[in-house]
Amino acid sequence: MKHVPFKGIIAYPTTPFDQQGQVDIPLFRQLVERLVSSGTHAIAPLGSTGVLPYLMDEEKEAVTTAAIEQVAGRIPTLVGVSCLTTERTIYHARYAEKAGANAVMIIPMSYWKLTDEEIFRHYEAVASRISIPIMAYNNPATGGVDMSPALLKRLLQIPNVTMIKESTGDIQRMQYLRRELGEEVAFYNGSNPLALAAFAAGASGWCTAAPNLIPALNLALYDAVTRNDLQAANLLFYQQVDLLKFIVATGLPRAIKAGLELMGANGGYLRSPLQPLSQEETATLQQILQPLN
Template sequence: MKFLTGLSAFPITPSDADGHVDVGALRRLIAPLCAAGVHSIGVLGTTGSFPYLSRVERRRALDAALEEASGRAPILVGVGALRTDEAVRLAQDAKAAGAAAGLLAPVSYTPLTEDEVFEHFATVARESGLPLCVYDNPSTTHFRFSPALVGRLSRLAGIVALKGPAPEPPAVTAHLADLRGVVPDRLSLGYSGDRNAVEALLAGADTWYSVVAGLFPDISMSLVRAAQRGDAVEARRLNASLEPLWAVFKEYSSLRVIYACANLLGICHAEPPRPILHLSGTARQRVADALKISNLI
């Protein structure tokens, strides 16, 4: 049975300008995700600002998420770090706390080779005992996983899933087939990149790792359910209704936009991790307009 399927919702990690996590606000974000029935919750992902938080604050965030979810949804937690030994300690923390799996990105200042990435993952998996989801996010790590490397990693004990960027719709079927051809059936293959995720789901991807679901789980769950039952018309209709949001995601980045959404909706008043700044002026108004047009506000 595959470990991660369906909708995995990724909320922000509300914190102040000094990187101190507001655990109350995080719990208020987690609660509606559980109520909506998301299949898993991803904390401390890219949307959750994992590289900007200390080990202590990351543990505080994880503990709060686990307490709020209270078994209603498995928690997937980012354990990426610049150094392998640090990633091992973070993964050990996650396992001790009760996280279901770790989300590991090959974070590095110096560009990494495939052999270096393989050894990094092998070490973290072996020394932590935490099930790991391979996190392919080349826009932030500047490393792209080849199908060959994914195949090598999929044979390691403890590697249970892949989270990668959804390609443009015409390429998604072939991309998924290439991956299916090199991994065992047990490995869950999922995609991020909200705008293109609907086509990935319709093509047979196991999981949608979603930024928008971290604030808007109900419409996201409706989209996933439509895709799972093969209702392409309804899935694409729901995706089209979110096009104004996808447009501002593309222009300003999903991270900046989702912080703006949280603040505009009054859900929390979180500071994006510096040096990232709040959207203001025209950009903030465009996000507000997108929410209105998409009937999210």
């Protein structure tokens, strides 16, 4: 149990910037506080939503520290530490552990397509240098490499790799993981439009940026599933699916920033090359978001 500290709604904050292009730590703390007080079950800074790959080393450290201080142990924290090289991944994983993270999330970011052996050794090297659990994260659309179910199964042989997050958007992948790995291995859904299908398939949790905008609907979906009420889950899912599709289609950091502003909150600035949503996109988001809050 201590090795699988997460279930339910795992919320991903964005990393906001100020007008000069520097990370806005005070605003980041506000965004984290919003998520914690909304009732989500865990906080995951420095994910894709948190534009991890766009940050310098010292920025990553500042965000990690700020997140853990702000959460202050009220709910568990999962810190993204993925880097292109093994050496930098180890560095940030160790930093997160010392700062008090409950677990780290690692996606095998690639430029060159990595072999299965290279990916295995990468995880093994990081795992040997930390004591907290690792969530292995598969998302070819952002990381550039697609880990097969067989490789994910192999990664679980590494003692502190105890969780898998699947974001391919292929429900059969999750079914395979549940079938092959058994019920004791926790798998998490990272594909927003698959939220209902993944819970039906047995996912332990849903890794999502949506709670920045609609935490009550996200939590209600999970509650319906835990109450074994499929009909309620189905209705709740179709209420939120348009938003889930929109934030994926336009990119999570851009969409969450725009949504926060539509709701009267401060979303901060984006770091270039990312640009704000267009006027048309913002208008569409408003149409989707308004009836939900």
